[in-house]
Amino acid sequence: MFSSLNRARSLLSLIRYYSSEVLPQLTKDRYPNIKRGNYAVLTQDHLQYFVDLLGRNRVLNDPSDCETYNIDFIKSVRGYSQCVLKPQTTEEVSKILSFCDEHRLAVCPQGGNTGLVGGSVPVFDEVILSTTLMNKIISIDDISGVLVCEAGCILEELEHALGEQGLMMPLDLGAKGSCRIGGNVSTNAGGLRLIRYGNLHGNVLGVEAVKANGQIIDCLSTLKKDNTGYHLKHLFIGSEGTLGVVTKVVIHCPQKPTSLSLAFFGLESFDNILSTFKRAKKELGEILSSCEMLDAQSLNVVKTHLKLKSPIDDYPYYMVIETSGSNEQHDEEKLNRFLEGVMGDGLVMDGTVTNEPGKMRSIWDLRERITEALMYDGYLYKYDISLPIKDFYSLIPKMIERLGSDATRISGYGHIGDGNIHLNISVPKFRQDVLKKIEPYVYELTSQLKGSVSAEHGVGFRKPPYIHYSKSQNSIDLMKDLKKMMDPNNILNPYKVLPF
Amino acid sequence: MARVLVGVKRVIDYAVKIRVKPDKKGVITDGVKHSMNPFDEIAVEEAVRMKEKKLVSEIIAVSCGPTQSQEVLRTALAMGVDKGIHVEVSGPDYETLQPIHVSKILAKIAQQEHIDLIIVGKQAIDDDSNQTAQMTAAVLDWPQATFASKVEKGDKELTVTREIDGGLETIKCKIPAVISADLRLNEPRYATLPNIMKAKKKPITKITPQDLGVDISPRIKIISVDDPPVRQAGVILPDVDTLVTKLKEGGHIP
Numbered sequence: 102m103f104s105s106l107n108r109a110r111s112l113l114s115l116i117r118y119y120s121s122e123v124l125p126q127l128t129k130d131r132y133p134n135i136k137r138g139n140y141a142v143l144t145q146d147h148l149q150y151f152v153d154l155l156g157r158n159r160v161l162n163d164p165s166d167c168e169t170y171n172i173d174f175i176k177s178v179r180g181y182s183q184c185v186l187k188p189q190t191t192e193e194v195s196k197i198l199s200f201c202d203e204h205r206l207a208v209c210p211q212g213g214n215t216g217l218v219g220g221s222v223p224v225f226d227e228v229i230l231s232t233t234l235m236n237k238i239i240s241i242d243d244i245s246g247v248l249v250c251e252a253g254c255i256l257e258e259l260e261h262a263l264g265e266q267g268l269m270m271p272l273d274l275g276a277k278g279s280c281r282i283g284g285n286v287s288t289n290a291g292g293l294r295l296i297r298y299g300n301l302h303g304n305v306l307g308v309e310a311v312k313a314n315g316q317i318i319d320c321l322s323t324l325k326k327d328n329t330g331y332h333l334k335h336l337f338i339g340s341e342g343t344l345g346v347v348t349k350v351v352i353h354c355p356q357k358p359t360s361l362s363l364a365f366f367g368l369e370s371f372d373n374i375l376s377t378f379k380r381a382k383k384e385l386g387e388i389l390s391s392c393e394m395l396d397a398q399s400l401n402v403v404k405t406h407l408k409l410k411s412p413i414d415d416y417p418y419y420m421v422i423e424t425s426g427s428n429e430q431h432d433e434e435k436l437n438r439f440l441e442g443v444m445g446d447g448l449v450m451d452g453t454v455t456n457e458p459g460k461m462r463s464i465w466d467l468r469e470r471i472t473e474a475l476m477y478d479g480y481l482y483k484y485d486i487s488l489p490i491k492d493f494y495s496l497i498p499k500m501i502e503r504l505g506s507d508a509t510r511i512s513g514y515g516h517i518g519d520g521n522i523h524l525n526i527s528v529p530k531f532r533q534d535v536l537k538k539i540e541p542y543v544y545e546l547t548s549q550l551k552g553s554v555s556a557e558h559g560v561g562f563r564k565p566p567y568i569h570y571s572k573s574q575n576s577i578d579l580m581k582d583l584k585k586m587m588d589p590n591n592i593l594n595p596y597k598v599l600p601f
Numbered sequence: 602m603a604r605v606l607v608g609v610k611r612v613i614d615y616a617v618k619i620r621v622k623p624d625k626k627g628v629i630t631d632g633v634k635h636s637m638n639p640f641d642e643i644a645v646e647e648a649v650r651m652k653e654k655k656l657v658s659e660i661i662a663v664s665c666g667p668t669q670s671q672e673v674l675r676t677a678l679a680m681g682v683d684k685g686i687h688v689e690v691s692g693p694d695y696e697t698l699q700p701i702h703v704s705k706i707l708a709k710i711a712q713q714e715h716i717d718l719i720i721v722g723k724q725a726i727d728d729d730s731n732q733t734a735q736m737t738a739a740v741l742d743w744p745q746a747t748f749a750s751k752v753e754k755g756d757k758e759l760t761v762t763r764e765i766d767g768g769l770e771t772i773k774c775k776i777p778a779v780i781s782a783d784l785r786l787n788e789p790r791y792a793t794l795p796n797i798m799k800a801k802k803k804p805i806t807k808i809t810p811q812d813l814g815v816d817i818s819p820r821i822k823i824i825s826v827d828d829p830p831v832r833q834a835g836v837i838l839p840d841v842d843t844l845v846t847k848l849k850e851g852g853h854i855p
Binding site: 157158359364365410412413440441444449451452453454455456457458459460462 | 614615616617634637639788790791792793794795797798837839
């Protein structure tokens, strides 16, 4: 009796402990310097308009219902929006935005809410416009490989639907099970296949978006070539919902490869990674579809927190190389020659290779689930940086030296093929002094090396003050002009992307 | 030291979605990724660990099936098996090949190769028969230790922990014996690059059931293969009252 009571008590305190841990501090409290814009506060009348437009079920205003929409995936920021809208059509989005524009209500567009820079959640009480119910595939053309779909389609579901037609998405990322294509396009998401298929500016053929005033911009071209006037679609790709809300997209999809292999390597030095990458490009050529690296700390985090198993013994660095093509024999021959070469020359110390889907999944998990695993460490300072390839890993030793025992773990992994490293510094709990040690130091270093302070995650809420490390003042001014022209009342995703 | 025989079956990879053929006489296998039956991988791993502990002198892997079965033999060789035997059975013969045939093939090879211990997966994930180990033991008149989650090998006997309903059972049996591997017996290794390369030089012998004198004429006729029933889509209800009404309508609550 006594022991069960005790257990219940300790369980309760555990729940309390975790629930208080789980809720991050409100953004307005953690960043007191940022002031709420001069926007209207949501009233009953506003809500009534939304309910009349969308029906009771597609307007959430219960605080507990709104909570998950207010917190980002890595629990680094939290808004306090009291209203989540779930439109199903472009017309509804248009009506919502024109109403909000007229009544000066700030809006935060949100897809799968898997962003890593706090761009997809409100900073204060912005109305959340969720694309979750705009999830219809409009058409798939198996000859031209053109997909037309609504913004709320989940990446993995698109992948499955395309797979039935022998096609695939040109992008793949760890969050594919939850992220939505509208968000991918709005943030110009990169991911694991970028090395082969390029980024979304190349793969998106058309976009339909709604401007802040509710005007629908139909650039929904399905043509591969269309040089008529300014390429407006690019304004909506990567502008993170600050210039318009993407409602539909047209994507050019490559043929799904019929032959796939995955290799996992252990290496002794970063130089050997570079040499292996160079040889992979040369010897694997067109079948190289992914080239990733992770350091020992990154592998340790998935081994420790997710209990995943490494195929090989411990090394300071690891690589994941994927090949895909249309002829198994041809690919295998190339891959084998490459493997024998890099092993024979001592670049790769140990490794494994497989073409079995189940095993490939397990190996990809080692790389793709690092972000998820890192969250078990506590609070994460995340940096997503592009660097000239020779300097790819140079930030990590510098950060280790600078932070010493302040950090639980400092790890680097990423897309070596694209010169894009994810630097993660984990601490048990958020600490302002640690943040000050990291920023702006990490951005200064990046700038000195002529890198980008945001390679694929975007600017979002967390990086506007640092955009100047990668963009000239004139460029930033032009961005501000564009913003002013397209969203004069600044209702779309305020406090994001552009420095104030 | 003991000589071990492991059975490895080539099956559709567990991560692949299974599709039924339009004529409902089987499932689509053309162009579909195959790999080694996961329980057989556990069997191979167990044999390799015994060899690493110097309890075993040689491991032979057998696979019955079409030419591509040699791929799973290569995987077994890369994991540490010494040699492979491919018993070629293809086309319509393979579609009706059953544990009764495979167990006779395994028994024959065991006798020819002077095997002391046969380890196979408890079942294949394609037909889920769970019969090969038991039948092989019967054909040879050897003891069987099925659903093994732990195996300790002595000189003349085995101590095997078996997964049974509601718990574990520990038994001892004499060698020679047949073991079937359960999920928790071990976690199979990945074949590493150096071993994958070495495996290319290891021998695979190709034989036929006729060579072994085993009759594989069909004992069954496939009448129909059907997809499992599709799960009905759920509905989202606006409130608890509607839920209660629905549950009552459906007769789930009084």
